[in-house]
Amino acid sequence: MSKYLALPLLAAVLLQPVAAAVLSPYQGSGCRYEEDVGKDGKPEGKGVWSCRDGRSYTGGFKKGRFDGKGVYTVSAGEEIFLEPFSSGSSKFRDMSLDGTFKDGFAHGKITAVKDGSPLFVMKYDRGNIVEVKLPKKAAKAK
Template sequence: MKKNLLALYCALIFAPLLMPAQAQDCGDDSPCPQPRYITHAKLTFNDGSEYDGGFKDGRYNGQGVFRYADGNVFEGQYQAGKRNGHGQLTYDGNTFVGNYQNGKRHGIGKLTYRSGDVFEGQYENNQRNGVGTLTYQSGDEFVGHYQNDKRNGNGTFTYKNGDKFVGNYQDGKRQGQGKLTYANGNAFEGQYQDGHRVNGTLTYTSGDRYTGEFADGNYHGQGTFTYHSGDKYEGQFRNGRFDGKGVFTYKNGDQYAGDYQAGLPHGQGTFTYKNGDKYEGGYVKGVRQGEGVFTFASGQVRKGVWENGELKP
Protein backbone atom coordinates (compact mmCIF):
# COMPACT_ATOMS: atom_id res chain seq x y z
CA MET A 1 0.00 0.00 0.00
CA LYS A 2 2.79 2.44 0.93
CA LYS A 3 4.65 1.58 -2.29
CA ASN A 4 1.54 2.37 -4.37
CA LEU A 5 1.07 5.74 -2.66
CA LEU A 6 4.75 6.59 -3.23
CA ALA A 7 4.48 5.74 -6.94
CA LEU A 8 1.38 7.92 -7.32
CA TYR A 9 3.08 10.83 -5.56
CA CYS A 10 6.15 10.63 -7.83
CA ALA A 11 3.94 10.48 -10.93
CA LEU A 12 2.13 13.67 -9.94
CA ILE A 13 5.40 15.49 -9.22
CA PHE A 14 7.38 14.54 -12.34
CA ALA A 15 4.62 14.26 -14.94
CA PRO A 16 5.01 17.92 -16.09
CA LEU A 17 8.65 17.28 -16.90
CA LEU A 18 7.82 14.34 -19.15
CA MET A 19 5.03 15.97 -21.20
CA PRO A 20 5.22 18.62 -23.96
CA ALA A 21 4.25 22.05 -22.66
CA GLN A 22 1.30 23.99 -24.10
CA ALA A 23 2.23 27.69 -23.79
CA GLN A 24 -0.33 30.43 -23.52
CA ASP A 25 -0.25 33.12 -26.18
CA CYS A 26 1.38 36.08 -24.41
CA GLY A 27 1.50 38.32 -27.47
CA ASP A 28 5.23 38.19 -28.29
CA ASP A 29 8.19 35.82 -28.52
CA SER A 30 8.37 35.47 -24.74
CA PRO A 31 6.39 32.67 -23.14
CA CYS A 32 4.28 33.17 -20.10
CA PRO A 33 6.51 32.32 -17.12
CA GLN A 34 7.14 28.59 -16.82
CA PRO A 35 8.00 26.68 -13.65
CA ARG A 36 11.48 27.71 -12.55
CA TYR A 37 12.74 24.12 -12.44
CA ILE A 38 12.33 23.60 -16.22
CA THR A 39 15.69 23.90 -18.05
CA HIS A 40 14.59 22.70 -21.49
CA ALA A 41 11.20 22.36 -23.11
CA LYS A 42 9.25 22.43 -26.34
CA LEU A 43 6.36 24.90 -26.29
CA THR A 44 3.50 25.17 -28.76
CA PHE A 45 1.61 28.47 -28.84
CA ASN A 46 -2.07 28.87 -29.61
CA ASP A 47 -1.27 30.37 -33.05
CA GLY A 48 0.86 27.35 -34.00
CA SER A 49 4.26 28.90 -33.25
CA GLU A 50 6.78 26.65 -31.48
CA TYR A 51 9.77 27.13 -29.23
CA ASP A 52 12.25 24.34 -28.58
CA GLY A 53 15.18 25.19 -26.37
CA GLY A 54 16.63 26.13 -23.03
CA PHE A 55 15.03 27.83 -20.05
CA LYS A 56 16.23 29.56 -16.94
CA ASP A 57 14.01 31.04 -14.27
CA GLY A 58 10.99 30.43 -16.47
CA ARG A 59 12.34 32.31 -19.52
CA TYR A 60 14.05 31.31 -22.77
CA ASN A 61 17.74 30.96 -22.04
CA GLY A 62 20.65 29.46 -23.93
CA GLN A 63 20.28 27.81 -27.32
CA GLY A 64 16.80 27.72 -28.78
CA VAL A 65 14.73 27.54 -31.94
CA PHE A 66 11.56 29.59 -32.43
CA ARG A 67 9.36 28.63 -35.37
CA TYR A 68 6.67 31.18 -36.10
CA ALA A 69 3.25 30.35 -37.47
CA ASP A 70 3.99 32.41 -40.61
CA GLY A 71 7.06 30.29 -41.42
CA ASN A 72 9.74 32.59 -40.03
CA VAL A 73 12.43 30.87 -37.93
CA PHE A 74 14.93 32.11 -35.35
CA GLU A 75 17.72 29.84 -34.14
CA GLY A 76 20.28 31.07 -31.67
CA GLN A 77 21.05 32.31 -28.20
CA TYR A 78 18.55 33.64 -25.66
CA GLN A 79 18.96 35.32 -22.31
CA ALA A 80 16.17 36.29 -19.92
CA GLY A 81 13.56 35.60 -22.59
CA LYS A 82 15.13 37.72 -25.34
CA ARG A 83 17.52 37.09 -28.21
CA ASN A 84 21.02 37.69 -26.89
CA GLY A 85 24.21 36.56 -28.57
CA HIS A 86 24.64 34.90 -31.93
CA GLY A 87 21.62 33.88 -33.94
CA GLN A 88 20.03 33.36 -37.33
CA LEU A 89 16.64 34.75 -38.31
CA THR A 90 14.96 33.69 -41.54
CA TYR A 91 11.93 35.81 -42.42
CA ASP A 92 9.97 36.62 -45.58
CA GLY A 93 12.73 35.09 -47.69
CA ASN A 94 15.44 37.17 -46.00
CA THR A 95 18.15 35.74 -43.71
CA PHE A 96 20.03 37.57 -40.95
CA VAL A 97 23.04 35.98 -39.26
CA GLY A 98 24.74 37.90 -36.51
CA ASN A 99 24.67 39.24 -33.00
CA TYR A 100 21.68 40.24 -30.87
CA GLN A 101 21.34 42.26 -27.70
CA ASN A 102 18.11 42.56 -25.71
CA GLY A 103 16.14 41.13 -28.59
CA LYS A 104 17.53 43.45 -31.26
CA ARG A 105 20.29 43.20 -33.85
CA HIS A 106 23.40 44.65 -32.28
CA GLY A 107 27.02 44.28 -33.35
CA ILE A 108 28.28 42.55 -36.48
CA GLY A 109 25.76 40.90 -38.76
CA LYS A 110 25.02 39.76 -42.29
CA LEU A 111 21.62 40.23 -43.92
CA THR A 112 20.89 38.44 -47.17
CA TYR A 113 17.77 39.80 -48.84
CA ARG A 114 15.46 37.65 -50.91
CA SER A 115 16.32 39.96 -53.83
CA GLY A 116 19.92 38.74 -53.66
CA ASP A 117 21.30 41.94 -52.11
CA VAL A 118 23.66 41.36 -49.15
CA PHE A 119 24.59 43.69 -46.27
CA GLU A 120 27.50 42.96 -43.93
CA GLY A 121 28.39 45.34 -41.15
CA GLN A 122 27.49 46.89 -37.85
CA TYR A 123 24.06 47.06 -36.24
CA GLU A 124 22.72 48.98 -33.29
CA ASN A 125 19.17 48.98 -31.95
CA ASN A 126 18.03 46.71 -34.79
CA GLN A 127 19.26 49.12 -37.50
CA ARG A 128 22.37 49.45 -39.62
CA ASN A 129 24.67 51.75 -37.66
CA GLY A 130 28.39 52.10 -38.24
CA VAL A 131 30.50 50.75 -41.08
CA GLY A 132 29.04 48.30 -43.55
CA THR A 133 29.06 46.92 -47.08
CA LEU A 134 25.92 46.55 -49.17
CA THR A 135 26.40 44.42 -52.28
CA TYR A 136 23.51 44.58 -54.72
CA GLN A 137 22.37 41.67 -56.84
CA SER A 138 22.85 43.97 -59.85
CA GLY A 139 26.60 44.17 -59.16
CA ASP A 140 26.60 47.65 -57.57
CA GLU A 141 28.31 48.01 -54.16
CA PHE A 142 28.33 50.56 -51.34
CA VAL A 143 31.01 50.63 -48.63
CA GLY A 144 30.74 53.22 -45.91
CA HIS A 145 28.96 54.57 -42.87
CA TYR A 146 25.36 54.06 -41.81
CA GLN A 147 23.17 55.77 -39.25
CA ASN A 148 19.60 54.79 -38.39
CA ASP A 149 19.55 52.27 -41.25
CA LYS A 150 20.55 54.86 -43.91
CA ARG A 151 23.82 55.84 -45.56
CA ASN A 152 25.26 58.66 -43.46
CA GLY A 153 28.81 59.99 -43.53
CA ASN A 154 31.63 59.03 -45.87
CA GLY A 155 31.12 56.25 -48.35
CA THR A 156 32.09 54.78 -51.70
CA PHE A 157 29.47 53.62 -54.20
CA THR A 158 30.82 51.54 -57.09
CA TYR A 159 28.42 50.86 -59.94
CA LYS A 160 28.43 47.80 -62.15
CA ASN A 161 28.84 50.00 -65.24
CA GLY A 162 32.15 51.35 -63.89
CA ASP A 163 30.95 54.66 -62.42
CA LYS A 164 32.24 55.41 -58.89
CA PHE A 165 31.17 57.95 -56.27
CA VAL A 166 33.32 58.82 -53.25
CA GLY A 167 31.97 61.33 -50.78
CA ASN A 168 29.49 62.23 -48.10
CA TYR A 169 25.94 60.97 -47.53
CA GLN A 170 23.05 62.17 -45.41
CA ASP A 171 19.81 60.23 -44.89
CA GLY A 172 20.77 57.88 -47.70
CA LYS A 173 21.49 60.58 -50.29
CA ARG A 174 24.64 62.31 -51.53
CA GLN A 175 25.12 65.46 -49.48
CA GLY A 176 28.08 67.83 -49.26
CA GLN A 177 31.44 67.19 -50.88
CA GLY A 178 31.83 64.31 -53.30
CA LYS A 179 33.49 63.06 -56.47
CA LEU A 180 31.79 61.04 -59.18
CA THR A 181 34.06 59.40 -61.74
CA TYR A 182 32.31 58.00 -64.79
CA ALA A 183 33.31 54.83 -66.60
CA ASN A 184 34.14 56.88 -69.70
CA GLY A 185 36.69 58.95 -67.76
CA ASN A 186 34.63 62.09 -67.20
CA ALA A 187 34.58 63.28 -63.57
CA PHE A 188 32.56 65.63 -61.39
CA GLU A 189 33.86 67.00 -58.10
CA GLY A 190 31.92 69.39 -55.92
CA GLN A 191 28.88 69.89 -53.73
CA TYR A 192 25.74 67.77 -53.56
CA GLN A 193 22.39 68.57 -52.02
CA ASP A 194 19.60 66.06 -51.49
CA GLY A 195 21.31 63.65 -53.88
CA HIS A 196 21.89 66.15 -56.70
CA ARG A 197 25.01 68.07 -57.66
CA VAL A 198 24.58 71.80 -57.12
CA ASN A 199 28.05 73.33 -57.54
CA GLY A 200 31.39 72.04 -58.75
CA THR A 201 33.61 71.13 -61.68
CA LEU A 202 32.79 68.63 -64.42
CA THR A 203 35.88 67.62 -66.38
CA TYR A 204 35.63 65.76 -69.69
CA THR A 205 38.21 63.42 -71.17
CA SER A 206 38.25 65.71 -74.22
CA GLY A 207 39.80 68.42 -72.05
CA ASP A 208 36.63 70.54 -71.88
CA ARG A 209 35.69 71.68 -68.37
CA TYR A 210 32.68 73.29 -66.71
CA THR A 211 32.86 74.99 -63.30
CA GLY A 212 29.76 76.45 -61.71
CA GLU A 213 26.22 75.82 -60.62
CA PHE A 214 24.00 72.84 -61.47
CA ALA A 215 20.30 72.00 -61.31
CA ASP A 216 18.70 68.66 -62.17
CA GLY A 217 22.07 67.42 -63.44
CA ASN A 218 22.52 70.26 -65.95
CA TYR A 219 24.64 73.41 -66.01
CA HIS A 220 22.27 75.94 -64.53
CA GLY A 221 23.00 79.34 -63.00
CA GLN A 222 26.38 81.03 -63.03
CA GLY A 223 29.31 79.15 -64.52
CA THR A 224 32.36 78.95 -66.76
CA PHE A 225 32.85 76.53 -69.64
CA THR A 226 36.42 76.18 -70.89
CA TYR A 227 37.01 74.34 -74.16
CA HIS A 228 40.12 72.29 -74.80
CA SER A 229 40.62 74.48 -77.87
CA GLY A 230 41.19 77.51 -75.65
CA ASP A 231 37.79 79.17 -76.13
CA LYS A 232 35.93 80.09 -72.94
CA TYR A 233 32.42 81.15 -71.94
CA GLU A 234 31.69 82.89 -68.63
CA GLY A 235 28.14 83.73 -67.66
CA GLN A 236 24.68 82.37 -67.12
CA PHE A 237 23.40 78.91 -68.02
CA ARG A 238 19.95 77.43 -68.28
CA ASN A 239 19.22 73.71 -68.70
CA GLY A 240 22.76 73.02 -69.87
CA ARG A 241 23.08 75.87 -72.42
CA PHE A 242 24.31 79.45 -72.48
CA ASP A 243 21.31 81.53 -71.50
CA GLY A 244 21.20 85.05 -70.05
CA LYS A 245 24.18 87.39 -69.79
CA GLY A 246 27.55 86.03 -70.81
CA VAL A 247 30.99 86.62 -72.29
CA PHE A 248 32.52 84.30 -74.89
CA THR A 249 36.25 84.72 -75.43
CA TYR A 250 37.83 83.01 -78.42
CA LYS A 251 41.32 81.60 -78.47
CA ASN A 252 42.25 84.05 -81.26
CA GLY A 253 41.36 87.04 -79.06
CA ASP A 254 37.89 87.85 -80.42
CA GLN A 255 35.17 88.33 -77.79
CA TYR A 256 31.38 88.51 -77.59
CA ALA A 257 29.67 90.03 -74.54
CA GLY A 258 25.90 90.23 -74.26
CA ASP A 259 22.65 88.32 -74.24
CA TYR A 260 22.29 84.60 -74.92
CA GLN A 261 19.31 82.37 -75.46
CA ALA A 262 19.34 78.60 -75.98
CA GLY A 263 23.11 78.63 -76.48
CA LEU A 264 23.30 81.44 -79.07
CA PRO A 265 23.75 85.23 -78.98
CA HIS A 266 20.23 86.60 -78.86
CA GLY A 267 19.22 90.12 -77.89
CA GLN A 268 21.77 92.91 -77.44
CA GLY A 269 25.49 92.27 -77.59
CA THR A 270 28.95 93.55 -78.44
CA PHE A 271 31.42 91.64 -80.59
CA THR A 272 35.00 92.91 -80.34
CA TYR A 273 37.60 91.63 -82.79
CA LYS A 274 41.24 91.14 -81.95
CA ASN A 275 42.20 93.76 -84.58
CA GLY A 276 40.10 96.43 -82.83
CA ASP A 277 36.94 96.31 -84.97
CA LYS A 278 33.70 96.24 -82.96
CA TYR A 279 30.01 95.56 -83.55
CA GLU A 280 27.34 96.72 -81.08
CA GLY A 281 23.71 95.88 -81.71
CA GLY A 282 21.03 93.25 -82.01
CA TYR A 283 21.29 89.50 -82.51
CA VAL A 284 18.73 86.83 -83.32
CA LYS A 285 19.73 83.19 -82.94
CA GLY A 286 23.41 83.98 -83.31
CA VAL A 287 23.07 86.30 -86.31
CA ARG A 288 23.27 90.11 -86.36
CA GLN A 289 19.75 91.40 -86.75
CA GLY A 290 18.14 94.80 -86.25
CA GLU A 291 19.80 98.09 -85.45
CA GLY A 292 23.54 98.06 -84.96
CA VAL A 293 26.78 100.00 -85.14
CA PHE A 294 30.02 98.69 -86.61
CA THR A 295 33.11 100.65 -85.61
CA PHE A 296 36.36 99.91 -87.43
CA ALA A 297 39.72 100.08 -85.71
CA SER A 298 40.51 102.99 -88.05
CA GLY A 299 37.62 104.96 -86.53
CA GLN A 300 35.22 104.58 -89.44
CA VAL A 301 31.63 103.97 -88.32
CA ARG A 302 28.76 102.24 -90.10
CA LYS A 303 25.29 102.47 -88.60
CA GLY A 304 22.06 100.96 -89.78
CA VAL A 305 19.77 97.97 -89.79
CA TRP A 306 21.21 94.50 -90.08
CA GLU A 307 19.42 91.58 -91.64
CA ASN A 308 20.69 88.00 -91.64
CA GLY A 309 24.11 89.26 -90.61
CA GLU A 310 24.43 91.93 -93.31
CA LEU A 311 24.01 95.72 -93.17
CA LYS A 312 21.08 96.73 -95.35
CA PRO A 313 21.84 99.32 -98.02
Protein backbone atom coordinates in the same frame (compact mmCIF):
# COMPACT_ATOMS: atom_id res chain seq x y z
CA MET B 1 -0.81 75.58 -36.16
CA SER B 2 1.06 72.68 -37.79
CA LYS B 3 0.55 74.19 -41.28
CA TYR B 4 2.43 77.28 -40.12
CA LEU B 5 5.34 75.12 -38.98
CA ALA B 6 5.47 73.39 -42.35
CA LEU B 7 5.87 76.67 -44.28
CA PRO B 8 9.47 77.37 -43.18
CA LEU B 9 10.41 73.75 -43.97
CA LEU B 10 8.82 73.97 -47.43
CA ALA B 11 10.53 77.30 -48.09
CA ALA B 12 13.89 75.84 -47.06
CA VAL B 13 13.47 72.94 -49.51
CA LEU B 14 12.32 75.10 -52.42
CA LEU B 15 14.98 77.76 -51.92
CA GLN B 16 17.90 75.33 -51.82
CA PRO B 17 20.87 76.88 -53.61
CA VAL B 18 22.10 75.11 -56.70
CA ALA B 19 25.14 72.97 -56.01
CA ALA B 20 28.62 73.83 -57.29
CA ALA B 21 30.35 71.20 -59.41
CA VAL B 22 32.99 70.53 -62.04
CA LEU B 23 31.77 68.71 -65.16
CA SER B 24 34.60 67.36 -67.30
CA PRO B 25 34.30 66.72 -70.17
CA TYR B 26 31.34 68.97 -70.94
CA GLN B 27 30.16 69.88 -74.48
CA GLY B 28 33.16 68.33 -76.13
CA SER B 29 36.51 66.71 -75.51
CA GLY B 30 38.89 69.07 -73.75
CA CYS B 31 36.06 71.24 -72.42
CA ARG B 32 34.82 71.56 -68.85
CA TYR B 33 32.24 73.44 -66.84
CA GLU B 34 32.64 74.79 -63.30
CA GLU B 35 30.15 76.28 -60.83
CA ASP B 36 26.38 76.02 -60.39
CA VAL B 37 24.44 72.93 -61.47
CA GLY B 38 20.75 72.14 -61.17
CA LYS B 39 19.07 69.02 -59.84
CA ASP B 40 19.48 67.41 -63.28
CA GLY B 41 23.28 67.76 -63.03
CA LYS B 42 23.43 70.29 -65.89
CA PRO B 43 24.82 73.85 -65.64
CA GLU B 44 22.21 76.16 -64.09
CA GLY B 45 22.82 79.70 -62.87
CA LYS B 46 26.28 81.29 -63.11
CA GLY B 47 29.28 79.35 -64.34
CA VAL B 48 32.36 79.05 -66.52
CA TRP B 49 32.73 76.76 -69.54
CA SER B 50 36.26 76.52 -70.97
CA CYS B 51 38.12 74.41 -73.51
CA ARG B 52 41.79 73.65 -74.12
CA ASP B 53 41.48 75.19 -77.61
CA GLY B 54 40.87 78.64 -76.07
CA ARG B 55 37.09 78.89 -76.25
CA SER B 56 35.36 79.93 -73.04
CA TYR B 57 32.08 81.32 -71.79
CA THR B 58 31.49 83.01 -68.45
CA GLY B 59 27.92 83.87 -67.53
CA GLY B 60 24.43 82.52 -67.17
CA PHE B 61 23.32 78.96 -67.90
CA LYS B 62 19.89 77.37 -68.04
CA LYS B 63 19.27 73.65 -68.58
CA GLY B 64 22.93 73.20 -69.56
CA ARG B 65 23.00 75.94 -72.22
CA PHE B 66 24.30 79.51 -72.39
CA ASP B 67 21.40 81.63 -71.18
CA GLY B 68 21.45 85.20 -69.87
CA LYS B 69 24.27 87.72 -69.73
CA GLY B 70 27.67 86.33 -70.61
CA VAL B 71 31.00 86.66 -72.41
CA TYR B 72 32.13 84.12 -75.03
CA THR B 73 35.88 84.30 -75.76
CA VAL B 74 38.08 82.72 -78.43
CA SER B 75 41.89 82.66 -78.43
CA ALA B 76 44.13 83.78 -81.29
CA GLY B 77 44.71 80.13 -82.21
CA GLU B 78 41.03 79.38 -82.79
CA GLU B 79 38.19 80.90 -84.81
CA ILE B 80 34.51 81.63 -84.21
CA PHE B 81 31.76 82.06 -86.75
CA LEU B 82 29.21 84.68 -85.81
CA GLU B 83 26.12 83.21 -87.49
CA PRO B 84 24.42 81.06 -86.45
CA PHE B 85 26.27 81.41 -83.16
CA SER B 86 26.59 78.42 -80.86
CA SER B 87 29.34 76.77 -78.81
CA GLY B 88 30.72 74.98 -81.89
CA SER B 89 30.89 78.05 -84.12
CA SER B 90 34.05 79.06 -86.00
CA LYS B 91 35.53 81.92 -88.10
CA PHE B 92 36.70 85.07 -86.20
CA ARG B 93 39.90 84.92 -84.11
CA ASP B 94 41.02 86.44 -80.81
CA MET B 95 37.85 88.24 -79.78
CA SER B 96 35.13 88.17 -77.16
CA LEU B 97 31.40 88.39 -77.64
CA ASP B 98 29.79 90.21 -74.71
CA GLY B 99 26.02 90.24 -74.42
CA THR B 100 22.95 88.08 -73.98
CA PHE B 101 22.36 84.45 -74.85
CA LYS B 102 19.27 82.24 -74.95
CA ASP B 103 19.01 78.46 -75.27
CA GLY B 104 22.70 78.24 -76.25
CA PHE B 105 22.58 80.93 -78.94
CA ALA B 106 23.50 84.60 -79.10
CA HIS B 107 20.22 86.46 -78.67
CA GLY B 108 19.79 90.21 -78.34
CA LYS B 109 22.63 92.73 -78.23
CA ILE B 110 26.17 91.34 -78.57
CA THR B 111 29.32 93.48 -78.67
CA ALA B 112 32.36 92.01 -80.44
CA VAL B 113 35.52 93.09 -78.60
CA LYS B 114 39.17 92.65 -79.58
CA ASP B 115 42.13 93.79 -77.47
CA GLY B 116 39.71 95.60 -75.15
CA SER B 117 38.16 97.72 -77.93
CA PRO B 118 34.63 97.22 -79.29
CA LEU B 119 34.71 96.36 -83.00
CA PHE B 120 30.99 96.28 -83.74
CA VAL B 121 27.62 95.79 -82.09
CA MET B 122 25.28 93.13 -83.38
CA LYS B 123 21.69 92.24 -82.72
CA TYR B 124 20.95 88.51 -82.82
CA ASP B 125 17.74 86.53 -82.99
CA ARG B 126 18.41 82.94 -81.80
CA GLY B 127 21.91 82.85 -83.27
CA ASN B 128 21.17 84.76 -86.48
CA ILE B 129 22.44 88.30 -87.02
CA VAL B 130 19.62 90.76 -87.73
CA GLU B 131 21.59 94.01 -87.40
CA VAL B 132 25.25 95.13 -87.29
CA LYS B 133 26.45 98.60 -86.28
CA LEU B 134 29.72 100.26 -85.44
CA PRO B 135 30.12 101.13 -81.76
CA LYS B 136 29.07 104.72 -80.98
CA LYS B 137 32.66 105.91 -80.38
CA ALA B 138 33.88 104.42 -83.69
CA ALA B 139 30.90 105.89 -85.57
CA LYS B 140 31.66 109.39 -84.18
CA ALA B 141 35.31 109.16 -85.26
CA LYS B 142 34.37 108.97 -88.96
